[in-house]
Amino acid sequence: MRMAAWRRAGGAVLRVLVVWAVSTLTMLVLAGALPDFRLQSADGDTATNIGITAALAAGAFGLLGALVWPLLVRALLLVPALVLGLLVFFLNGSLLWIALSLLPDGRGEAEPQTAVVVAAVMSAASSAASTFLAVRDDGAYRRRLARLADRRWRRAGRREVPATPGTVFLQLDGLGHDVLREAITAPEGDEPLMPTVAAMCRDTHRLVPWHTDWSSQTGASQLGILHGSNEDVPAFRWYEKETGEVMISNRPSSAAELQRRAAARSGHPGLLAHDGASRGNLFSGGAAQAALVLSVSARRGRHNRSRAGYFAYFSDPANATRTAVSFVAEVVRELLQAGRARLRGERPRVGRGGLYPFIRAFATVVERDVVVAAVLGDILNGRTAVYADLVAYDEVAHHSGPRSRDTHQVLRRLDRSVALIAKVAERAPRPYRLVLLSDHGQSPGEPFAAHYGLTLEDLVRAGCGLPVSRRARRSVSGAEARAAARAALHRPEDGHGAEPHRVTGPGPVVLGSGNLGLVSFPGIPGRATREEIERRHPALLRTLADHPGIGFLLLHSERHGPVVLGANGAEHRLATGEIVGHDPLAPYGPRAAEAVLRTARFPHAADIMVNSALDPATGAVHAFEEQIGSHGGLGGEQCRAFLLYPRLLSAPDEDGELFGAERIHHVLRRWLREAESAPVLPTPIPARVPLH
Template identity: 70%
Template sequence: MRDVRWRRVASQIGRSTAVWAVSTITMLVLAALLPDFRLQSADGDSATRIAVTAACGAGAFGVLSAVVWPLLVRLLLLVPALVLGLLVFFLNGSLLLLALRINPSGRGEAAPETAVIVAAVMSAVASATGAALAVRDDETYRRRLHRLATRSRRSHPPCPSTPGLVCVQLDGVGHDVLADAVGKGLMPTVARWLSTGDGGQPTHRLTSWRTDWSSQTGASQLGILHGSTFDVPAFRWYEKDRGEVMVCNRPTSAAELQRRAILHTGDGGLLTADGASRGNLFSGGAGEQALVLSITTRRRGREYRSRAGYFAYFSDPANAVRTALSFVAEVAREIGQSARARVRNQRPRVSRSGLYPLVRAFATTVERDVVVTAVMGDMLAGRTAVYADLVAYDEVAHHSGPGSHDAEKVLQRLDRSLALIQRVAEHAPRPYRIVVLSDHGQSPGETFRARYGLTLGDLVRAGCGLPVPRRAERTHSGAEARAAVRAALRRPVEENHGRHRTDSGSEPMVLASGNLALVSFPDISHRMTKEEIEARHPALLTTLANHPGIGFLLVRSKEHDGVVLGPHGTETPLAALDDEPGPLTSFGPGATDAVRRTHSFPHTADIMVNSVHDPADGTVLAFEEQIGSHGGLGGAQSYPFLLSPVDLSAPTEDGRQLTGAEQLHRVLRRWLGELNGPQVPLSAADEEERAA
């Protein structure tokens, strides 16, 4: 045992010496190439003196990177994530300047901007050298990956030999998008899992599942991790009893939704048994949490610091430099792609200026690198269940389109992340089953505003007889809206005074979630009925239902409990939605059940508005500025995918399609039970389903 320990020490010393030597050579080369970087005095020095100066400088920089850098990264946790890339370069360059200043030789100086370049190159070279030497030793490779990953629990029990479950969510990737990417060769790792060629057998099966009406991450992930999507009508909605707008990606809202789900199910979540939650909106009851939105409102203890995952990753300066370089490259890539789209006059198109290049770069580089590394650490620590969300594709597809070249490039990089996770599984102390899934898809189409020249909010105001912005008044659609108001009110209105204002009490609140919108009247404490809305705003429902960009409305009714309104005065009670052909036929199977369920929620809006959907090409009209959208009914947004190992039981025994995130939650619980036995807790609903 002692001999093994000494061999490890000798091996580590040898690797450190090799990295030091390579760093010294790198510094010498950079000093020869960069005019503002010198390792000798103004009068010149001997080659030996210059080499000693380089060796001392490289050594000092290495020590500072190992000792001081982690302390600086802790301070980075207080800095907005979007400026992280610039700070990484600045701080790394500062460490190099400090290393040159404390150099015992008394030589060496660099201009500040040159120091940034030298530090970045040296960190990258040192990291590559260390990695190349480490991969020859599996045990060393495991220790290195573990060190780069998130911290382990202080007292982790002995790792069981039963398989663990790793779930990687590719946010926003629809079933058809994934299948198409595999067919084009963009995702070779996934293709290899599914391939039956050369006499081999596939290791995974690909199936689709259907979301609820609210086809967005907040509802789906809450259902997957906590087993409940109850009372989540959209991505954002207004709650009259609390006087508050709920937004799924707002920390306070996420925490409240998680609390409600736990109360509703009586269970802590999917990950309560030795689990880890990485990059998610909700914790799933995991003991290990990093970059989890629902815990960012907590202030006590290190385990509740949602950004601790950043420290775990960026405490290695090589990681910081590599990701920062990728961040800058992604910003440049987005600026170039956006400019090309404008030059080619691509349609549909939305604005991609402002902070968006930084937001995209963060989602596609920083978030991806941190989350993937955290998952690697969880596997090497032998945790039982891991759930992680990679949001890169969803962010790019919103602005570039679900099938765009930009989005396809993101899928290629995500496939490489899956390959890395698979390789790390080979070094884990227990076997793992890797499940890849998505929370929703995306439907293409131009925006409601681009097609009609006004927002849904403008249309609602017109229907209420409220003033409409001048830009909307000048559009053809704005004229249509005013004409609809006049027709509904059955009274002539002069064009110069074309707004009939009713006694509204307060203005309506319009909140968009992709191609789903919710209209609420805040001054009315209850959910208004169709009759109440018509009495207060006689033209509103007719204006909305008859607009060519709107597919249908859902409102409460005194006579029928709930009704779906369509164009030309069609009014279908919820109980009659199954009649063929119905008003929701074009929105696909399951649409009627989804609408009925949403109608039963306590916080469903006064008016639920779903955009029109063209079944021929799957397009919808987003009420937000997105050309790839999700949140409502219509097209690919409702059909995400589930890629699961074939040695786990089939998602459904009868081959029927999975419906709703709550059902997917029960499937994942079943698989955890198959892998680890009854130690995985079941909620009351799961027990009832198993008994049935």
């Protein structure tokens, strides 16, 4: 035992010396390459003295980073997270400047901007060396994680790690079942896009599809999954007549209100109420630990400051350096990919300029890195239930298409994130079950405005006999990454380009939610009936129903109750099942009528609910937003999400096909109950997954 302890101590000292040596060599190289950075006195020095100076400076910089850096970042926790990401470099440079000032005889000197560059490169080099040594020495890596987990447990006041399994629910936002099947199926003689997930499917897990509600978007799906009720959530955004406000799922105030309503309806705080953590989600799920959660992003309390997740990540300067470099690389990658799409004349195509490259980089780099780091911390902390959302695929698919080369690159990186989580779970203080799922899929197709030359609002106004604008306006995307970026900037609801809270004026309110449109008439109290709309606007319903880009309309009839209208006078009377002419819902599958009828009963369903047309051959739809990969309504792969779960868990579909987010909530709750009484055996997660 004593020899083993001495061997471990010797290995630790050796690793510190190697990292110190790498930092020293990096500093020497930079001193030779940068004219504004020197490690010698003004009169010159011998090579030996310069080497000693570099070693002293590297040691002082490393010591300051270990002792002072976490205190500086914690003091700046209230600074906007993206600003903090940039400020990290200046703080790091300041520490290097202080380290150089401590050298004797003024041997170290650097211009401020040079100090920032040197500090960033040194942090990256030392981090790479430390990670390489830890991964090479598996025993050291295991002990390092064990010490971290033990320290976090002591800090939390717990004396014993639970022996029952914990569960990690990892949501791959917007990834449809069919796209995932293709990503884990290897072409002949090649490796699949997602080798880690493919190994899970082959060895330990089972993949099943589940069908979303009519509102196939994160707001409705994640609210149902985490809180057990998505009642009265007709779309991503909708107008509420009694208040005159537009509810938007990714606005913090709306998300908080939706969470409150769902908890009141379901009678419990949420899926994660017992020792849970919510990471990167729209809603908290009742978790006491919430980081990067939109519904609590506006809070300022010490225990519910969701942005504290940024501190946990940026408190390591190496993390900040690595993420910043990847962020810049992703912006450049997007600019090149967008340029290539324009040069090739790819169709359909949407605008990818403005802030989009930065929003994409935030979703695919910053949000991913911070959320994954938070999940790893939860695993090492022995948390009972963790639910995390990675939005990278969804954001890129909106602009590049669900099966584009751009999304393939994102899927490869998401697979590496899954691999890292699985690897750390193998060394956690308790066994873990890893469940992957999505909240919806994506359907391809050219935007409605691009294909037909006018927006849905233009069409509604024309049908009402009102003036129509000469140019189509861009709809604000419903992508979750945009709201997360605004929250990170401390501007969750305000600022240029934000969607309106209130609607004024008597004209129709027209909103888009993927390929689902909503039309409301503020001047008509309550739900406007079909008969009332026809009296006021005789041409409107036929203008909409007969348009080739629209599949069907949902209205409420005084005579027949909820009714679906299609082209050429077709009707589907949902209360009785009576069909006049061709069934407008036939192209949308056997469960379409059930999904539409459920939404028709929502108090805040719009006066007219509009679903775009569906191409049965290709599964293409027309989004009422500027998206070539969309979701939000019925039609195509957007309605087919996936659930990938360990085979040792009970089957989720004992009563038939999985339908609706609320059903998924009950399945996940059942699995958490099963874990509470499970025998103390490690969950088989693919072994020896490479650490990235």
